[in-house]
Amino acid sequence: MNKHKSLLTVDALSVSFTMESGTVDAVKSMSFTLEKGQTLALVGESGSGKSVTSSAVMGLLPKNARVSPTSKIWFQGTELLALPDKKLRQFRGGKIGMIFQEPMTSLNPYMPVGEQVAEAIRCHRNLSMKAAMEETLALFERVHLPDPRKRLRHYPHEFSGGQLQRIMIAMALANKPDLLIADEPTTALDVTVQAEVLALLKEIQAEMGMAILFITHDLGVVRHFADDVVVMCKGEVVETGSVEKVFHQPENPYTRMLLDAEPKPAVRDDNSTSPLILQAEDVRVNYVLKSNWLGQPTEYLEAVKGISLQLRQGETLGIVGESGSGKSTLGRALMQLLPSTGDIAFEGKNMNQMTASERFELKRHMQMVFQDPFGSLSPRMTVGDIITEPLTVFTKMTRAERMQKARQVLHEVRLDPHSINRYPHEFSGGQRQRIAIARALIFEPKFILLDEPTSALDRSVQLTVLDLLKDIQRKHNIGFLFISHDLAVVRAISDHVMVMQRGEVVEQGTPDQIFDHPQQAYTQRLISACMLIEDAA
Incomplete structure (x- = not known):
């Protein structure tokens, strides 16, 4: 696939971190492509390099991170790693949206959530505060936030974990991005809301032709939501393919282990006479x-x-x-x-x-x-x-x-x-x-x-x-x-x-x-x- 024609191409991405104890290789020569309208899932255990990969695409790696000079990330024909930070900010939140794993640490505790989403809209579009707040209200309604007009004025600590994640999803979709990076977007959600949010993302994706890079450890969600899968282990890609192929004909032992890891009801002790x-x-x-x-x-x-x-x-x-x-x-x-x-x-x-x-x-x-x-x-x-x-x-x-x-x-x-x-x-x-x-x-x-x-x-x-x-x-x-x-x-x-x-x-x-x-x-x-x-x- 031509890197200039694909929506996103990650080519030989290698990321290491300088620590007190030495250098840690977090991502090792990773490559994949993502097309318009496609949903690609990055799957693996904690520490496999999934979130580091998404942070590299967004240009949000910490200061102690080092990206290999041979690494390339192309988005709509533009090499992101070569851009100065000022130009990269035009992509972040505009053409590329992101839902972070931990909403409480991603939202400003001193600002009402409505103003925070409106601010994200106004950073990329020339709208009045009133118009941005009306768009924010529509977004809150779309992600099924209870009593959305009233909640515009509330602060992050006044919401449950699942409600905060819905606000983050609204913020990521605010500017109708071409690529949505979803880093564990349903981790904090209960199963009914999870099903609704996944259906919502699919609906918006179909309307906008938006591509989704979906990062998760929940294989049940991947099976329901993604088109293709990249399985990562200790910073390396161990298996790739369609959802159908990876789930029904896994080739790597690590992939098989992930698929078999499902909590089973245990034999329970009789504690009826315990104090x-x-x-x-x-x-x-x-x-x-x-x-x-x-x-x-x-x-x-x-x-x-x-x-x-x-x-x-x-x-x-x-x-x-x-x-x-x-x-x-x-x-x-x-x-x-x-x-x-x-x-x-x-x-x-x-x-x-x-x-x-x-x-x-x-x-x-x-x-x-x-x-x-x-x-x-x-x-x-x-x-x-x-x-x-x-x-x-x-x-x-x-x-x-x-x-x-x-x-x-x-x-x-x-x-x-x-x-x-x-x-x-x-x-x-x-x-x-x-x-x-x-x-x-x-x-x-x-x-x-x-x-x-x-x-x-x-x-x-x-x-x-x-x-x-x-x-x-x-x-x-x-x-x-x-x-x-x-x-x-x-x-x-x-x-x-x-x-x-x-x-x-x-x-x-x-x-x-x-x-x-x-x-x-x-x-x-x-x-x-x-x-x-x-x-x-």
Whole structure:
């Protein structure tokens, strides 16, 4: 294919990073072409070089990155790597749009989201602010953002993870690009919204003739969405071809391993006689939406509406539901991170009646893994210091002892134990999530709240992490509250499942009852959307 006729041609791309420990080759002589209207998926595990490739196309590589002089990236006949930054900015956001993996770190926390999308429009087109805001409203409606006109004035922290990702998709499509680079665009979305967004992207692609470079670790989405596939492993291309060929006749063992990596329901232990570790009765959480001039609340949003639950030692309770259903809000209320009404008891003792010292000691036994690993890891601390920070508060271990413990936990979550002196920004999204899990596990607590702990992980790594969590749970009798939109993962790890919608529990039972014999229409819709993504060819 002539590089000047193809929409995008990547020719012998090699990218390395200069680190304190030496040079790391992230992408090794990678080549592919992308035609107008085509969807090409880059697939591989975290650290395979997928996101580095997309960053190179956008000219967004960090300062310590080095692109080989023999590398070429042609877009519509223009060699992007040869352009000065000022000219490259004309392509970014205009002819080439990008949806980033972590929306919270990509949006300005000090600006309303409507203004941010309007700003992206005005950077490339001579429009008034009013006209740009009207276009932004239309985009918000198109990506199914709830109450779009009202949400124009809201800030990023006022949205759920899935809603933030929809805003990022709206921003990427704002200037009708010829090429859309989608870096894990559905990672933070629940299955129903994921299916809607994929259908939306396909619809817009058909209208505009837009090409899509789709980067993901979710092979179910690739099978449903892409035309062709490039499989990457450790910076190299190991297999290419049509979706039909790669999925039905994979030639490389690595590709076969990726296709076989699907969470399977496990044999569950009987914990019905185990002591209760966590109890909640009629828990309610309200958010203040409006206040009068005296600062008194006048309008509320009831995010959690009288939920009760029980969790026994060694048991896992899975909570599923769409973005905005109240899953994470409930979890934060149980962890005492949000004010709530109702009774919450840990090991039989009401938290509202605990003394200050008892509350402090409780932190040792209750840990949490947050949904956004980048936001929960300090960029100024090394991985070793991040993981061992709890040990400095509750133990008298020496630094050498703490670092040795950190190496052991990193090894358990399949990260290089020698990476304790590196910083969070030096890791991929999936690797950062494993660091967050390691930090929660280092204390061997009695209870762990896992809020979307595997959403950023590849399927093969998900299996490893799920097995790790199960092993640790059996060994130490830990109770897990597992919040996720990934139904396959929830089924694989949970003893009981609660389905939430708009702050309420609509259905609960064993995984077999919920997934094989759902009673409520909402649960049936969630499962149907999941099957659509997994089974579509």
